Amino acid sequence: DGGITQSPKYLFRKEGQNVTLSCEQNLNHDAMYWYRQDPGQGLRLIYYSQIVNDFQKGDIAEGYSVSREKKESFPLTVTSAQKNPTAFYLCASSGRVGLAYEQYFGPGTRLTVT
Amino acid sequence: AQSVSQHNHHVILSEAASLELGCNYSYGGTVNLFWYVQYPGQHLQLLLKYFSGDPLVKGIKGFEAEFIKSKFSFNLRKPSVQWSDTAEYFCAARTGILTGGGNKLTFGTGTQLKVEL
Numbered sequence: 471d472g473g474i475t476q477s478p479k480y481l482f483r484k485e486g487q488n489v490t491l492s493c494e495q496n497l498n499h500d501a502m503y504w505y506r507q508d509p510g511q512g513l514r515l516i517y518y519s520q521i522v523n524d525f526q527k528g529d530i531a532e533g534y535s536v537s538r539e540k541k542e543s544f545p546l547t548v549t550s551a552q553k554n555p556t557a558f559y560l561c562a563s564s565g566r567v568g569l570a571y572e573q574y575f576g577p578g579t580r581l582t583v584t
Numbered sequence: 585a586q587s588v589s590q591h592n593h594h595v596i597l598s599e600a601a602s603l604e605l606g607c608n609y610s611y612g613g614t615v616n617l618f619w620y621v622q623y624p625g626q627h628l629q630l631l632l633k634y635f636s637g638d639p640l641v642k643g644i645k646g647f648e649a650e651f652i653k654s655k656f657s658f659n660l661r662k663p664s665v666q667w668s669d670t671a672e673y674f675c676a677a678r679t680g681i682l683t684g685g686g687n688k689l690t691f692g693t694g695t696q697l698k699v700e701l
Contacts, residue, residue, distance in 0.1 A: 499686075510693055510694070520686065570616065572618075572630060573687065573689060575629070
């Protein structure tokens with residue numbers, strides 16, 4: 471069953487702790503993305519990766535870090551430097567459909583930091 | 585700056601009413617536009633997309649959208665909504681192409697649609 475998995479679904483952390491969110495895909499997609507979703511703000515791009523061992527900052531990368539050591543995996547670390555880490559985090563990957571590319575999304579991880 | 589605007593943040597409709605959700609974009613390059621839907625507790629999924637050709641595009645579940653270049657708009661429509669259409673709807677525009685494949689998307693702020701019985 472192909473798709474994108476994110477774990478865990480809910481995550482709770484204390485302020486000051488780093489936390490890593492998992493994202494795995496078995497769609498054989500090269501490009502992967504991390505978004506943050508906040509009520510009334512839509513989805514905002516945190517980081518994206520076009521290929522293994524390569525990644526670029528998105529629009530709101532401050533306080534986050536990523537790695538891309540394997541094609542299937544693109545974990546996101548929310549560091550203690552992120553001022554408002556509580557949010558819903560979505561991972562996506564993109565694949566070719568016809569002449570264009572579409573993004574496919576995982577189920578998300580809801581992070582609560584207190 | 586490249587942006588996508590959704591005018592309606594919350595919409596409440598009765599079943600069988602017609603729906604139109606507004607979306608405007610500001611982007612000077614080749615336009616690819618998308619509508620995504622997020623049903624309660626489910627993945628964000630693609631409703632429909634516009635790349636080129638016929639500006640009226642049809643998607644899943646009876647939804648359609650019209651690309652009007654002169655108005656920089658890509659409004660989502662459905663002639664008769666159902667209770668099961670209750671969800672959050674996001675408009676998105678491709679604002680970058682990744683050399684390794686894939687698109688960079690900019691999303692609107694979303695519209696919460698509630699359909700009442």
